[in-house]
Amino acid sequence: MKSQNSFVKLAAALIASVSLFSLSSSFATAADKQANPYGLIQPNELRVASLGDAKPYTFTDASGNFTGFDVEFFTDVAKRIGINKVVFIGQDFAGILPSVANGRYDVGVAAIGITPARSKTVDFSDGYLAGYLTVLTRKDSGVTDVNSLAKHRMAVVQGTLQENYAVQHFTQTDLVRFPDNNAAISALNNGTVDADFLDYEAAKDYAARFNLIHAADIPSFDAPAGFAIAKDKPEFKAALNKAIQASMQDGTWKKLYEKWFPGSPMPKQYLPKSS
Ligand code: SNW
Numbered sequence: 001m002k003s004q005n006s007f008v009k010l011a012a013a014l015i016a017s018v019s020l021f022s023l024s025s026s027f028a029t030a031a032d033k034q035a036n037p038y039g040l041i042q043p044n045e046l047r048v049a050s051l052g053d054a055k056p057y058t059f060t061d062a063s064g065n066f067t068g069f070d071v072e073f074f075t076d077v078a079k080r081i082g083i084n085k086v087v088f089i090g091q092d093f094a095g096i097l098p099s100v101a102n103g104r105y106d107v108g109v110a111a112i113g114i115t116p117a118r119s120k121t122v123d124f125s126d127g128y129l130a131g132y133l134t135v136l137t138r139k140d141s142g143v144t145d146v147n148s149l150a151k152h153r154m155a156v157v158q159g160t161l162q163e164n165y166a167v168q169h170f171t172q173t174d175l176v177r178f179p180d181n182n183a184a185i186s187a188l189n190n191g192t193v194d195a196d197f198l199d200y201e202a203a204k205d206y207a208a209r210f211n212l213i214h215a216a217d218i219p220s221f222d223a224p225a226g227f228a229i230a231k232d233k234p235e236f237k238a239a240l241n242k243a244i245q246a247s248m249q250d251g252t253w254k255k256l257y258e259k260w261f262p263g264s265p266m267p268k269q270y271l272p273k274s275s
Helices: 002-035 069-080 093-101 161-169 181-189 200-210 234-249 252-260
Strands: 045-050 058-060 085-090 132-137 153-157 174-178 195-199 213-219
Touching: 045 069, 045 093, 058 069, 069 085, 069 234, 069 252, 132 161, 132 200, 153 161, 153 181, 161 174, 161 195, 174 181, 181 195, 181 200, 195 200, 200 213, 234 252
Parallel strands: 045 085, 153 174, 153 195
Antiparallel strands: 132 195, 132 213
């Protein structure tokens, strides 16, 4: 009898302590949620994987600060969700999505096209840019359009939609893979390759700087750029989307677009509904 009694007491004590423990841990998660509702690495800061050489989307200026359309637009979006500290860190493009997926960064911002394949690794915000992929070339290269690309060497940055597209559509072209835009454009300028396949606005910038020409502009509207975040962060994703829509509706997106992409056609879906 006695031993049964103490067993009951022990069991009761155990149950009490377990439920106390789970109570306190559910308090802790509720408090965490309040202090860090979006599940960020640091609650009041956004750590952003980006690119230092994708002007005018994202690049570093003469003093090493990140700037460009994506940088200013994301900084505006961050402010709208109450975060003023946004830290951009330059990566190779191919490293961005894996490191966002494994939690080294809160978000990836670099004109990253939303595709079903990439959506297996990360989640994306709503789209905020839709444009073209450009084959850029020298005037003396012999490349004048997509048909004359055969037998020529063309640069692509590893992991980009351009690499994918070229593998599928330019099967007679010798692809030369580079880690970043700087290396790819140097190869074009020094004659190691005859073309460089990159985003339209970056191509436009290089064309003006180095006297290069667009041999082809290929629509990529089915893969609009979005902000990449780790999977299973519905609160973070919803907050980003709400802020993106607010920035588009009050004309901020439009103002930044005109600043960074002067003369480029503006996708209507991102303009204020009233206009
Ligand atoms: O798919 C396009 C989109 O329509 C818009 O023009 C912005 O660029 C894209 O997202 C394609 N960007 C490439 C990619 O996602 C390369 C990104 C980069 O070089 N930073 O692979």
